[in-house]
Amino acid sequence: MGQLLSLCLQDVSVRLLLSQLQCPLCLGVFSEPVSVPCGHSFCFSCITSHWDRSVPRVSCPKCLAVFPERPQLCENAFAKDMSSKIKAERAPPQARSVYCDVCVGERAQAVKSCLSCLASDGSCVCVLCAEAAHQGHKLVPVERRSPGGEGECGGAESGGECGEAESGGQGQCERRSQEVKVSVERRSQEVSVERRSQEVSVERRSQEVSVERRSQEVSVERRSQCGEAESGGQCGEAESGGQCGGAESGGEGGGVNVEGRSQEVKVSVEGRSQCGGAESGGQGECGEAESVWRGGAQMEQTEEQLHLKIQERLQRLEDISHNVSLSREQTRQDLQQAEQVFTALMLHLQKVQEELVEQIQKTQEEAELRAQRLVSELQQELKDLRRSRKELQELRQSQDHLHLVQTFSSLTPPDPTPGPSEPVHADLCLGTVRSAVARVELELQKLLRQLCEEELERMQKYAVDVTLDAHTANPWLVLSDDRRSVWDGDREQALEQRPERFDTAPCVLGDKGFTSGRHYWEVEVGAKTAWDVGVALSSVSRRGVVTLSPEDGFWAVCLRRGAEYRACASEARLLPLAPPLPRLLGLFVDHEEGRVSFYDARAKAHLFSFERAGFRHQQLLPFFNPETRSSGGDNSAPLVLKRTRNTSDLDHVTI
Incomplete structure (x- = not known):
C-alpha cells in the first residue's frame, strides 16, 4: 500500500513540475520564458504576439491584470534552465534507445534504472524523472545488467536478453512494464475496497455518536429533574440506586472528541452519589453537566452550519461547471455567427466592388467611344475647311474676274457648327465610389439592426x-x-x-x-x-x-x-x-x-x-x-x- 502511494506521489510530482513549465498560451514547454509584472510567465514570442493582437489593451492572459502600458519583460532563468533540460530529455531518441517508463505523454530517453522501488522494479527512468520521483532510490546506469542477465534495460543496447527479446517484439522491459501496470491496477482496486470499508466504518461511528449524544441529553435531563426534587430526598435515592448514570451505560463512543466528552460526562455523573447530601453541591454538578450538553449542542449546530456551507460551495461549483459548458457552447455559436456575418459582408463587399469596377470601366468605354465620334467629326470638318482655303488661295491668283465672281460664292465657308453637345470630362467617376460605399453602409446598418435585436434578446x-x-x-x-x-x-x-x-x-x-x-x-x-x-x-x-x-x-x-x-x-x-x-x-x-x-x-x-x-x-x-x-x-x-x-x-x- 505504501509503495503504491509512493508511486502515485511520484507521478503527481512529475505532473506538477511539468505544469509549472508549461506556457499558458501555447500549452507547450517554455521557449525563452519571460515574466510579466504580475508574476506569471509566458514564452517571449507568445506574450508579444498576444499583446500585438490585443492593442491597445495590455493585460496578463492568465489573471487578466491590466497594465497601463506595455511592461518590460524579465527573463525567467529558472524556467529557462528547466525547460532546456526537459527539451533535451524529450528530444527524439536515437535508434535502439531505451524509453523512460515514468514519463507522462511523450517518453524521453532513459539513462538510469531504479532497483529500489517495488512499483517500478527494474524500470528505466530519464534524468528529470530520476530527480523528481526517485530521489534516494538505488539507481544504476541503464547500460549495466543485473547479475542474472535480466531485468536491466541496458541489455537492449549491449546485446543481452532484452535486446534479443526486443528484436522479436517481446522485450523483457516491456514485460516488466506490463507487470508493473497490472500490479498498480490491483493495488488501486485494493485501495478502493479499503476506502469503501473506511467509509462504512465512519458511517457506523457517526451513528454511535448520535446514540451517545441522545443518551447524554437524557442523562442531563434526568439530572435536572433530580436537582428539582432534592427537597424531597428523591435525588439521593435515585443516585444511590445508580439510576442517574444508568442511561449512560450504553454506547462505546464515536469520534475522538465526542468519545472524550462522553467519558467526562460519565465520570461526572457516576461520581456524584453525594448529590443529595448538599443542595449547593448538586446544583453545581448539574450545572456542569448542562454546560457540557450546551457545548455539544453548539458543536452540533456548528457542524450543521459547516454542512450547509459545504453544500452551498458544491452547488456553486456545479453552477460554475454548468455555466462553463453553456459559455463554451455560446462561444461556439458566436464564432459561427461571426463567421457567417463577416462572410456575408465580404461577399457583399466583393459584389459591390465588382459592380463598381464594371461601372467605372463601362463609363470609361462609353466616354472613349463618344470622344472618338467627336474626333472623327471634327477631323472631317477640318479637312473640308482646309480644302476650301486652298481653293480660295488659288482663285485669288486668277486674272479672270468673271470666273472669280462665279466661283467665290461657292467657296463661302458654312456657318460654324456648334461644339459637341456632350462634352468629355476628365473626372468621369465623380460620386461613383461614394455611391458604392453608401450601398455598403446600408448593408452594414441592416446587419447592425439584426445584431442589436439578437443582443437585446x-x-x-x-x-x-x-x-x-x-x-x-x-x-x-x-x-x-x-x-x-x-x-x-x-x-x-x-x-x-x-x-x-x-x-x-x-x-x-x-x-x-x-x-x-x-x-x-x-x-x-x-x-x-x-x-x-x-x-x-x-x-x-x-x-x-x-x-x-x-x-x-x-x-x-x-x-x-x-x-x-x-x-x-x-x-x-x-x-x-x-x-x-x-x-x-x-x-x-x-x-x-x-x-x-x-x-x-x-x-x-x-x-x-x-x-x-x-x-x-x-x-x-x-x-x-x-x-x-x-x-x-x-x-x-x-x-x-x-x-x-x-x-x-x-x-x-x-x-
Whole structure:
C-alpha cells in the first residue's frame, strides 16, 4: 500500500513540475520564458504576439491584470534552465534507445534504472524523472545488467536478453512494464475496497455518536429533574440506586472528541452519589453537566452550519461547471455567427466592388467611344475647311474676274457648327465610389439592426428588478408608492436630512447596487424633453451641483431641449439619432468588462456604450434625474422603471 502511494506521489510530482513549465498560451514547454509584472510567465514570442493582437489593451492572459502600458519583460532563468533540460530529455531518441517508463505523454530517453522501488522494479527512468520521483532510490546506469542477465534495460543496447527479446517484439522491459501496470491496477482496486470499508466504518461511528449524544441529553435531563426534587430526598435515592448514570451505560463512543466528552460526562455523573447530601453541591454538578450538553449542542449546530456551507460551495461549483459548458457552447455559436456575418459582408463587399469596377470601366468605354465620334467629326470638318482655303488661295491668283465672281460664292465657308453637345470630362467617376460605399453602409446598418435585436434578446436573461431608494431622492422629487416612478413635484418637501440624499441636484438612485456580474433594466422616458439616466458609483458626492462624467463617478446619457441626446463622457458627445426618438431605454452593465451600454429597447437599436470603464470591484447604483417640469418645455411626465422579465431559469455565475 505504501509503495503504491509512493508511486502515485511520484507521478503527481512529475505532473506538477511539468505544469509549472508549461506556457499558458501555447500549452507547450517554455521557449525563452519571460515574466510579466504580475508574476506569471509566458514564452517571449507568445506574450508579444498576444499583446500585438490585443492593442491597445495590455493585460496578463492568465489573471487578466491590466497594465497601463506595455511592461518590460524579465527573463525567467529558472524556467529557462528547466525547460532546456526537459527539451533535451524529450528530444527524439536515437535508434535502439531505451524509453523512460515514468514519463507522462511523450517518453524521453532513459539513462538510469531504479532497483529500489517495488512499483517500478527494474524500470528505466530519464534524468528529470530520476530527480523528481526517485530521489534516494538505488539507481544504476541503464547500460549495466543485473547479475542474472535480466531485468536491466541496458541489455537492449549491449546485446543481452532484452535486446534479443526486443528484436522479436517481446522485450523483457516491456514485460516488466506490463507487470508493473497490472500490479498498480490491483493495488488501486485494493485501495478502493479499503476506502469503501473506511467509509462504512465512519458511517457506523457517526451513528454511535448520535446514540451517545441522545443518551447524554437524557442523562442531563434526568439530572435536572433530580436537582428539582432534592427537597424531597428523591435525588439521593435515585443516585444511590445508580439510576442517574444508568442511561449512560450504553454506547462505546464515536469520534475522538465526542468519545472524550462522553467519558467526562460519565465520570461526572457516576461520581456524584453525594448529590443529595448538599443542595449547593448538586446544583453545581448539574450545572456542569448542562454546560457540557450546551457545548455539544453548539458543536452540533456548528457542524450543521459547516454542512450547509459545504453544500452551498458544491452547488456553486456545479453552477460554475454548468455555466462553463453553456459559455463554451455560446462561444461556439458566436464564432459561427461571426463567421457567417463577416462572410456575408465580404461577399457583399466583393459584389459591390465588382459592380463598381464594371461601372467605372463601362463609363470609361462609353466616354472613349463618344470622344472618338467627336474626333472623327471634327477631323472631317477640318479637312473640308482646309480644302476650301486652298481653293480660295488659288482663285485669288486668277486674272479672270468673271470666273472669280462665279466661283467665290461657292467657296463661302458654312456657318460654324456648334461644339459637341456632350462634352468629355476628365473626372468621369465623380460620386461613383461614394455611391458604392453608401450601398455598403446600408448593408452594414441592416446587419447592425439584426445584431442589436439578437443582443437585446440575450440580455433579457440578465434582467434585474430595479426600484428607487427614497432615502437618496432630492426633496423636490416625488416617488410613486411602488418606488418605480419619479417626477418633479414643483415644491420642496420637508424630508429628513440624510448624508446619502442629493440636496441640490434633482437626482435619485436605485435601492440595490451591483459589484459584479451582468445586469439589464429598462426605463420608460416617454415624451419627456429632458432627463439623465445611467449608473453611478455608490461613493459619488450628493452635495451641491453634480457633474455627470466618468471622472466624477457617473456613466450616463442625457436629453436636453427635446431632441439633443448626449453621452456624458469626459467631453459630452452628441448622439445623432434619427426619428423616431427613443421612448424606452434599455441599460446593460457588464461589471467585469467595464461596459455600460444604452439601447432603444423598442427600436432594438444601440445608442452608445462606455467601454473599459474604471469601476471594477466597486459598487454601482442605477441613477435617474427626471429634471424640472419646465426643462425644454412640458417635462412633467415621470421616469418609469419597467418590470423586465428574466428569461433565464438559472442563477448566473460570473466566470
